[in-house]
Amino acid sequence: MKPAPFAYARATTLAEVFDLLETHGDSARLLAGGQSLVAALNLRLASPSVLLDINGVAALRGISFADGRLRIGALTRHAELGADPLVAQHAPLLAQAVPHIAHAAIRNRGTIGGSLALADPAAELPACILALEAVLVLASREGERRVAARDFFQGLYQTALRGDEVLAAVEIASQADVPCTLQELARRHGDYAIVGLAAQSARGALRLAWFGVGATPLRTPRAEAALAAGDVAGAQAALAGELDPPEDLHGPPALRLHLARVLLGRAAAALKGH
Amino acid sequence: MNELSSVDRPNSYIGRSVPRPNAKRLVAGRGQYVDDLRLPRMVHVAFLRSPHAHARILSIDSAAARAAPGVVRVVTGAEMAEVCTPWVGVLHHLKGLKSAPQHALAVDRACWQGEPVVAVVARTRAEAEDAVGLVEVAWGELPATVDMEAALAEGTPVIHPALGDNLAFMREHVGGEPDACFADAESVVVQATFHTGRHTGVCLEGRAILADYNPAEGRLTAYHSNQAPHMMQTVFAKHLGLREGDVRVICRDVGGSYGIKVHVYPDEMATAALSKILGRPVKFSADRMEGMVSDIHARDHRIAARAAVTKDGVITAMEIDDLTGIGPYSVYPRTSAVEGNQVVNLCGGPYALRGYKARTTVVFQNKTPTCQYRAVGHPIATTVTEGLVDLAAEAIGMDPAELRRRNLLADDVYPFKNHANLSFEGLSHQACLTKLLAMMDYEALKAERDALRAKGVYRGIGIASFIELTNPSPFMYGIGGARISAMDGATVRLDPDGSVAIASGVTEQGQGTEAMLAQIVAGAVGVDIARVRVTTGDTETTPYGGGTWASRGAGIGGEAALQAGHALREQILVIAGAMLQAAPEALDVRGGAVVDRATGAERLPLEELGRIVYFRGDTLPKDLPRELVATRHYTPKDYPFAFTNGAQASYLEVDVETGFVTLLKHWCVEDCGTVINPMLVDEQIRGGVVQGLGGALLEHCVYSPEGQLLSGSLADYLLPMSGEMPDIQVAHVETPTKESALGAKGAGEAGTAGAPAAVQNAINDALRPFGARVFAQPFTPARILTALGKI
Structure with a gap:
């Protein structure tokens, strides 16, 4: 497919970006790397009337x-x-x-x-x-x-x-010298993960941020607390109440919940071995 | 690989991995794919496709589209039907096969999501797409028949009421005494229900056609990304009201095909018709999204199967009940019954059974039409057969390799006709299995698997023997009434500079057909391969032929080229004999020169011979024939098909926590007869294996209950990628066919035929400690975890 027609403007300063946003309003989209936006244009999932290219803005x-x-x-x-x-x-x-x-x-x-x-x-x-x-x-x-x-x-x-x-x-x-781990399960390397977990230790606490399991990236405070207390099984059990993953082509919600528990266990091991 | 084969001559290239003559051009970006071509007055077409699986077209308002910038013409199905007649995809020898007339553009009703409905022609593809968005179609949604299991049930809507029901084709076959084998009290019966997921062949280059009807001469030239130009010449002529001789089909560079580009597609027919309507060139290039809903799909089968095995390890019988959904039409002209028919033909094929019973039921449904895709029916039949063999081995407590060794056809039984009525000229199942087991070091691998299992690492080994149908005779399509040539020809010509030109009816889609032809002819004539030029894919300039499909390029096209090359050499020697006052039998052509046959001493360079013949014919005897061009054709006659065989193995690891499968290694030993170019054959095998692995693990056309394709982009339709592919080790056993001098059988589909079965058996081997099994492809994490009882 070819994108619907659009205009193109290139800004070199933030002031120009603000001017262009003011002029074009909601019909404009900012173009940075374009790796999602250009695909969306070609699929006609997005059809902004103007692309504002910010790649030349040194301040960014x-x-x-x-x-x-x-x-x-x-x-x-x-x-x-x-x-x-x-x-x-x-x-x-x-x-x-x-x-x-x-x-x-x-x-x-x-x-x-x-x-x-x-x-x-x-x-x-x-x-x-x-x-x-x-x-x-x-x-x-x-x-x-x-x-x-x-x-x-x-x-x-x-x-x-x-x-x-x-x-x-x-x-x-700065998280210098603080343990962290990123775990994900994707069918092929480079695909969006079925489930992913970014885990960051933080002075006696632990932050677990999930991706691929909901409408936004999600924190799971009860699992975090259990894991910080060293209770991996408790943390895994807590996920059932904290994650409500969608069904999609990969499988039913139970698949994601199961895989999230597996990732949690692996993340705990990785943080411990850090 | 410098060893010469039995058909070799001193300067032969057969058996050598010479580079492909077209590789540099393609890698340098100087290829000529259809989309690279630009003609004067050329316009572009985009199609409005049905968003519904089944819907009546109540009205079409194209006023806004017609007024849009750059738009040349908007054509509906009713208008298209006045120019392009409908077709029906049936063959007489597939008894009872029925289908409904299919139009280039849907007329009253769309029968699958993605069926082309309205064509918009504009100056650019982008303008055509803009205008497609302005066409208003009022749809009357109809109930869709989606689930093939329910297609024949009471109350399921009949897609084509004139046909009476949704049954397209049914065939039952019984050979030997299967019932007695299954009734034998001493035998164990194993059974399973297999699913092969609907998937499709994703070509690097999408389907494309540039149709140029010239009203001044009443002729159509179609530049087409296609495998079978002469077949398309017939089809265009028939349905556009032209004479075959007034249609020229040119297939220049084609970026992959895998059987996808050997069928008649409504959007391509519409493009040719639009060119006739407009009297100017019209280009259509399918983008990935429309390709996913309009390229043929394949392999949508459910197979209930069982096998009987004696306790001492004799597999006596197999029984197969196959069901497949093919979409709303049988695809023209090869039909969509062939895949199910092949399942009936091929199951149990490698084994010496006492009884065989098989049935296929082919039903219509409101999904994208299915048809022949690489290794038609073979991966399905091999998955079922080899799955049953592994179940039998487990049931009687025998090593699966040992059970195969005991039951595979012996290498000295040929010629052999099996209970599916397949005739085998000469196969090498035992030799292939022996070589495979040695290559993979089977015993060591089993020991490693067992040692790791004790540590909680679950690896599996899976083996699959298979047969492959190649070099089809007219028994494949010709006897069914299709004008699809089983014969192929080659013309070989010596030019005055001593170079040789070949024109062949078989075609190149990236697999190396042209390299194969150049190798054969360079050796047959006696010239350096660098002095050989190859032309394929042009109905006007090549001999009539079938093109490339069913692994026929080397076996049929190659044999014609060999014979033509030999004939040209004889012509050269007659002329050289007169010039050198020597007996032609005392001369030979080697390295681009006429030489003394006994000593090899050079007597006359070919360019000198060419100079005399073409420019100084006055110096030659008056009655000397001066033909330096020869054409030969070849059709297999002794056997309906040249069957080949082989064995594959997969070694993999299943993560039993996540259900993820990691492929560790894959092996394939196959027997395609004479190996002409080992590198090209090995890469054919590897590419085929990867397509098989894709079907086994990743690729799946998933539909909603309403008939919407949910995996319609390459983000959701998962193709195998290099990062997840294992090392694939390939070896050969060579049993040349005696039917031809070349002895070559096909190699194009062997990899795809066996890979899914090997993976299935390896996964089930890995899962054996848990008593879990999977038989539904693709073998996804969700399915494996379900089998393990974890979700």
Whole structure:
């Protein structure tokens, strides 16, 4: 299929992005890596009248570390994320996640900002952000506002981003030397996971963020508490009350719940062996 | 692989892995696929397809589409029917097979989700798609017949009321004394119900056609991504009211086919008809989404089966009850009854049974039509047969390899006719199994499996012997009334520069047909392979032939090329004899020169011979024949089919917590007779194995109860990818067919035929400690966990 006709505009500054968003409103879509958006255009699942290309906006690039916090620019490509020494040191969960994201060609173009703004519930990075309790920096003409990851993902493909805003960066408190693990089960390497789990230890506590099991990435506080107390079986049992996975071509909800329990056990072992 | 085979000459290429002559061009991006072609006045067509599995077309409002930018014409089914006549996919020899007339565009009613309904022609494909979105169709949804199990039940809607019921075809066969075998009190009876998942062949290049009807000469030229240009020439002529001679079909580069591109598709017929309507070239290139609902599907079977085995390990009988759903029409012109018919023919094929009983029931349903896809019926029959053999082995406590050794046809029984009435000229089941077991080090592998099992690692070994139908004679389609040639021809020509041109009726889709032809002819004539050019896929410039399908390219097209090459060499030697005043028998052609046969001493380069013949014929004797071109044809006559055989094995690990299967290793030993190019044959086997593994583990056309295809994109329809594929080790036993000088049988489908059965048996071997078994493909984590009782 061919995409429906659309116009194209390229911005080089955030100010230009804000101008273009104001002019075109809801009929515009931001183009970052394009790895989900362009496919949606070609399938005519999306038909925006204009694409606003933000790849030239320098303010959205770069990875830096200051005051105990890692800042990852929204335009950071998955391949850059996976290779960056600051990320490996301060947010190793993200570095672990990158090899699971699709395939090399997609990782070379896709961006962390694009992944988070799209909020695909089966994607790795939104769950990682949730497990890392990261803060998302949303920029608009009025300035920046900061939204906690748990407040950012609001529903299926729905986020806290307003129409006049751009996701500028992600900020993460350093997790250096803190155990973490990313576990997922996909039929083929690079596919969206049937079930995935991003697990991050945090000073006596544990954060479990699931993907592929609901409309958004999900935390499971009761399982977290049980696992933090060393009760793996209790944590696995708690999942039945905390996850309500959908049925799809992979199988019935019971399949996902079962696999989630298996992943939880494997994550517990991985964290213990860390 | 420098050893020469028995058909070799001193400069032969047979048995050597020479590179494909077209590989560099394709890798360099200089191929000419249909979508690469651009003609003057060319326009593009896009189709509005039925969103419903079954619906009446109440009205079509195309006013907005007609007014859209770039639109040239909007055509409905009623208008199309005035130009393109409908077809019915039946063959006389498949007794009782019935189907309904099928149109290029649905006229009153759409019968599957994806059936083309309205054609929109525009300057660009994008404009055509834009305008398709503006066509308003008022649908009257009809109840859909989706579940094949219910297709014949009372109260299920009959899709074509004129046919009376939803039964397309039924065939029963009884050979030997199956009932007595099953009644034998000393025998054990094992049984299972197998499901092979509906799937499809996903070609790298989608279906495509560029039809160019030239009203000034009343001729249609179709550039077509297709395997059988001469068959399509007949079909276009018949249904567009043209003479066959006024239709030219050209198949240049074709990016994979696997049987997908050997059928008549309504959207392709509509494209040709649109070109006739408009008097200008019209291009259609199926995108992936429409390909998934309009390319033929295959293998949608449920098979209840049982086998009788004596306690001392003699498999005496098998009984098969096959049910298959084929969509709303039998596909034209090869029909959709062949797959079920093949299941009846092929089950139990490798074994010396005393009795065999089989039935296939072929029913209509409102899903995408099914038809022949690589290894038609073979993976189904092998899955059932080899699944039963493993059940029998377990039932009597015998090693499954040993049970096969005792029951496979002995290598010295041929010629042999089995209880399914298949005639085998010469097979090598025992030799293949022996070689397979040695190659995989069966005993060591079993020891490793057992040692790991004690540590909670569950690995399994699965073996599958199989037969494969190749080199079909007219008994496949011709006797049923289809104009599908079983004969094929080759023309071989010496040009004045000493180079050789071949034109062949068999076609190339990426498997290396042209390399095979070049190898055979270079050796047969006696020239360097670099001096050979090959033309295939053009009804105007190649001899008439059937094309490439049913593993016939090398066995039939290759033999014609060999004979034509030999004939050209004889012609050269007669002329050279006159020029050199030598007896032709004392000369030979080697390395591009006429040589003294006894000593090999060069006497005359071919370019010198060519120069004299073409430019200085005045210097030759008046009565000397000067033909430097020869055409030969070949049709198998002694046997309806050249059966081949082989054995495969799979070694895999099942994660019993997740139900995930990891393929560790795969082996295939097969016997295609003379191996012409070992590298190409091995890659055919590997590619075929991978398609078989895809069907066994991943690929599945899943439908909703309403008849909507749920796995309609490559995100949901899971193709095998290199990361999950095991190392595949291939070896050969060579039993050349005596019917031809070349001795080649087909190799294209052997890999696909046996792979799913080997995987099924390996999974069930891994699950044996849990008493769990799976017989429904694809073997998904959900199905394995269900069998294990974990979900």
